[in-house]
Amino acid sequence: MGRKTIFGYMGQILRVDLSEKRSWNEELDEETFQKYVGGVCLGAKYLSEEVPQGVEWSSPENRLILVTGPLAGTRVSGSGTFCAVGKGPMTNMATSSQANGFFGAFLRFSGFDGLIIQGRASSPTLLLIHNSKVEFRDASHLVGKDTLETEDAIKLELGLGRKLSVYAIGPAGENLVRFACLVGDGGHVVAHNGLGAILGSKNLKAIAVHRGEFRPPIKDNNRLSTLAKKLLQDAKNFNNGRLYKWGTNGVFPAAVKGGFLPIKNYTTNVFEDYEKLTPQYTRTHFEIRPRPCWACGLHHVHHVRVTEGRYEGLEGEEPEFECVNAWGPLIGNHDPGALVMLSNLTDRMGLDVNESGWTIAWVIECFERGLLTKRETEGLEMTWGNVEEISKLIKKIAHREGFGDILAQGVRYASEQIGGEAAKLAVYTQKGNTPRGHDHRARWSELLDTCLSDTGTIEATFGPLRPDLLGQPPVENQFSPEEVPRISAMVSGWHQFEDCLGVCRFCIKNPFLTVQCVEAVTGWKMDLDYAMTVGRRAINLLRIFNLRHGLRREMERPSPRYGSVPVDGPVKGKGIMAEWDKLVENYYSHMGWDPKTGKPLPKTLQVLGLDHLIHDL
Numbered sequence: 001m002g003r004k005t006i007f008g009y010m011g012q013i014l015r016v017d018l019s020e021k022r023s024w025n026e027e028l029d030e031e032t033f034q035k036y037v038g039g040v041c042l043g044a045k046y047l048s049e050e051v052p053q054g055v056e057w058s059s060p061e062n063r064l065i066l067v068t069g070p071l072a073g074t075r076v077s078g079s080g081t082f083c084a085v086g087k088g089p090m091t092n093m094a095t096s097s098q099a100n101g102f103f104g105a106f107l108r109f110s111g112f113d114g115l116i117i118q119g120r121a122s123s124p125t126l127l128l129i130h131n132s133k134v135e136f137r138d139a140s141h142l143v144g145k146d147t148l149e150t151e152d153a154i155k156l157e158l159g160l161g162r163k164l165s166v167y168a169i170g171p172a173g174e175n176l177v178r179f180a181c182l183v184g185d186g187g188h189v190v191a192h193n194g195l196g197a198i199l200g201s202k203n204l205k206a207i208a209v210h211r212g213e214f215r216p217p218i219k220d221n222n223r224l225s226t227l228a229k230k231l232l233q234d235a236k237n238f239n240n241g242r243l244y245k246w247g248t249n250g251v252f253p254a255a256v257k258g259g260f261l262p263i264k265n266y267t268t269n270v271f272e273d274y275e276k277l278t279p280q281y282t283r284t285h286f287e288i289r290p291r292p293c294w295a296c297g298l299h300h301v302h303h304v305r306v307t308e309g310r311y312e313g314l315e316g317e318e319p320e321f322e323c324v325n326a327w328g329p330l331i332g333n334h335d336p337g338a339l340v341m342l343s344n345l346t347d348r349m350g351l352d353v354n355e356s357g358w359t360i361a362w363v364i365e366c367f368e369r370g371l372l373t374k375r376e377t378e379g380l381e382m383t384w385g386n387v388e389e390i391s392k393l394i395k396k397i398a399h400r401e402g403f404g405d406i407l408a409q410g411v412r413y414a415s416e417q418i419g420g421e422a423a424k425l426a427v428y429t430q431k432g433n434t435p436r437g438h439d440h441r442a443r444w445s446e447l448l449d450t451c452l453s454d455t456g457t458i459e460a461t462f463g464p465l466r467p468d469l470l471g472q473p474p475v476e477n478q479f480s481p482e483e484v485p486r487i488s489a490m491v492s493g494w495h496q497f498e499d500c501l502g503v504c505r506f507c508i509k510n511p512f513l514t515v516q517c518v519e520a521v522t523g524w525k526m527d528l529d530y531a532m533t534v535g536r537r538a539i540n541l542l543r544i545f546n547l548r549h550g551l552r553r554e555m556e557r558p559s560p561r562y563g564s565v566p567v568d569g570p571v572k573g574k575g576i577m578a579e580w581d582k583l584v585e586n587y588y589s590h591m592g593w594d595p596k597t598g599k600p601l602p603k604t605l606q607v608l609g610l611d612h613l614i615h616d617l
Contacts, residue, residue, distance in 0.1 A: 006030045007219040008070035008522035009038075014112040016127060016134065018202055019060060019119030023134040028113070034524060035609060037534050038069030038113060039500035040096045040455075043085030044541035046116060047094060048613075053548045057089045057194070058176070058201040060120040066107070066207075067114035070521050072502025073105035073216055073294070075225060077232045079503045080105040080165075080185075080294025088193030088456050089178040090355070090410055090433040093546040095193030096455040100301075100504045101185030102165040103209060105294040108502075110212040121203035126154065130210040139205035146170045146348035147183035154208050168206035169196045170350025172398040176200050177408040179355035183347050186291060187317035188301075191352045193433055193456025219523035227520055231513045232297045238509040246279040247300050248321040248506075251463075253278055255325075259442035259570035263329040264384060265361035266427060266439060266561055269569025271329045276336050286336070288318060298506060304340055311337030316344030322437035326357025330437065331364060332384030345391055349398035356397070358434040359411040360390055362426045371422040378402045410434070412559070427562045430555045433457065435562065442571040444484045447563070448583055452556050452598075454542035460492035462505065467491055470511055470528065481579035482586060489590030493535030500534060537608045540600050543593075544613050553598050556584060 004011075006029075013026045036042040043065040055061045065085040072079050082104035088095030107115065111132045124139040142150050150168040155161055167184030173196035180196030183189050190196070199205075218224055235244065242250040255261040256274055263271045275281055282288075287305040292298070302318040319327070319339050327333060327342035346353045360382075366372040367382040374380065378396075380389045380403075396404030407414050411434060415426035428434050433456045440447035445465045446458060453459035465475045465487050472490060477483050498505050501518065508514040511528060519526045543551075557563070557580065565575035576583070585595040592604030602614045 005217050007217050010111050010113050012112050013114045015116045017119045018121040021136045037500040039067050039083035041500045041538035043067045044538050047085050048541050048545050057087045062087050064117040064198050068104040069500050069502030073108035076228045078296040078507035081502050081504050083499050084190045084195050086198050089197045090193045091431040091456050093549050094454050094542045097190045097192040099188045099190040100293040101188035102294045104502045106165040106209040106211045109214050111214045124205050127207045142205050147350050163211040166208045169199045172350040173200035175400045178410050179352040180350050181352045187347050196350050220520045224520040227517045234510040235507050249279045249324050260438045261329050262439045264332050265365045269566045277328045282336050306337040309337040311341050319343035323353050325437035326353045330357045330361045338387040354437050355434050358427050359407050362411050366422045424560050428559045430557045441566050445488050454546045460488050462495050481582045485583050485587035493532040496535035496538040497531040544616050
């Protein structure tokens with residue numbers, strides 16, 4: 001007798017033990033899917049249950065959990081997304097990050113809703129999922145190759161071409177750089193909190209998934225088709241079509257005017273002559289061609305060829321907004337061709353662009369101030385905008401060579417090792433991770449979120465607070481110690497629910513249509529309250545995990561430079577630290593957590609169906 005059909009799901013999780021070169025399938029029931037849905041929430045469930053206190057990020061007992069969701073591989077635009085969950089190196093606490101492309105859809109087409117990896121291989125290994133079968137292949141010949149070289153070599157070797165999705169680590173992951181990432185499908189990145197280092201610690205060079213013949217069962221195909229079209233049209237129109245027309249970097253001019261562009265390691269908020277870094281310039285001067293993700297109808301991902309300047313002829317993926325920030329204003333660079341060069345180099349090395357940018361911007365400021373010299377940088381002239389020297393340092397970090405070995409720990413640990421005045425200049429949270437590529441001093445909600453999040457990146461927010469998307473009144477004062485935490489807590493849960501679905505956030509900008517799509521796929525009765533509860537369940541699962549693994553309130557603060565007062569520009573004089581304790585306690589209270597410790601209250605866990613975790617408090 002076959003398994004019972006669960007609409008919206010393949011019904012199976014693939015488990016892999018690298019130490020024993022063994023794999024097996026685990027069936028899940030509909031009740032579990034209804035409670036955790038997929039993505040980050042299902043991943044947080046497994047992480048909480050299987051990685052106990054005392055297990056370090058580099059231990060074979062750590063898990064790398066890759067999970068799709070009910071919309072993955074469907075006709076909903078951008079439904080090739082997956083979520084990665086584990087215990088990350090930068091914080092030595094939970095991490096969650098997403099990537100688009102094709103992997104999420106192909107994993108479902110191979111018959112699985114998720115993949116859980118444990119153990120450590122005895123030699124470099126390629127994990128191949130092909131026709132629902134798992135192969136452990138030798139990857140010794142791939143060691144030392146960058147991420148794109150690895151992907152190309154695997155596709156050539158297997159002869160599957162575009163029917164294969166490959167995510168790999170580069171030299172950074174192999175050398176356990178703490179902010180190494182996973183890169184696949186030509187440049188999509190699982191970026192935050194060192195997920196690539198987890199793969200490196202497991203001696204797993206790459207994961208390749210074949211586009212199989214399975215398809216997720218859909219409850220109401222006709223309704224889904226109608227809703228998917230509406231959802232795509234809504235995404236195209238969002239913010240007056242800016243994302244659809246210009247991609248993520250379409251926000252660059254607004255960032256300049258709004259003061260949330262990170263410039264020269266937060267030493268200024270003024271960046272003149274920035275026009276060549278905008279997509280309005282690059283998409284009309286460089287040669288670009290679309291490279292969409294699975295089923296995506298947005299003009300987001302492009303291949304670019306530089307047609308002018310020092311790097312004319314260079315080709316690669318078009319830099320995203322945060323790549324532009326990291327390798328543009330943050331390091332004092334105005335050359336758009338250099339942006340393409342540095343962004344693609346970072347991806348090839350398998351490094352998180354945000355941590356890389358903050359680390360190198362800190363090095364440059366220290367060098368300019370005389371706190372670091374050529375003796376420490378091993379002859380590199382680390383000055384603002386010196387992109388060739390910066391590219392050399394990126395490679396040193398990825399290979400842990402010389403000074404790069406210190407920087408491979410991330411900016412917090414490197415700054416503490418250098419010490420003295422240099423330690424005061426680094427931008428990071430006290431948990432150990434850096435923010436995304438924004439100046440959060442102009443966005444208190446994101447600064448608060450980054451420091452209090454349990455994932456190693458933002459958790460409750462995604463750009464400016466948009467309660468209006470959830471049918472709530474808009475924000476009146478983005479610098480209010482009462483309003484910011486209250487509204488942040490009000491919207492907290494939605495973005496985590498998005499990360500349960502197996503679809504790109506840029507394609508599901510309308511929460512009400514999104515929930516209806518999940519209804520059409522699964523047949524469940526669902527509303528916004530249901531969705532928010534699932535998202536908050538994920539948040540509280542991750543918070544309990546982090547409390548077990550050493551989280552304390554004093555860690556939920558920005559570094560001195562991260563929390564500093566802007567000295568010029570649009571938000572000059574707006575300082576957050578005088579209000580910090582009030583902001584934190586207000587947020588804790590609105591989240592149903594103890595206002596002094598940040599621990600979830602028993603009644604909060606009861607409402608979320610997490611009664612079994614109350615004893616952890």
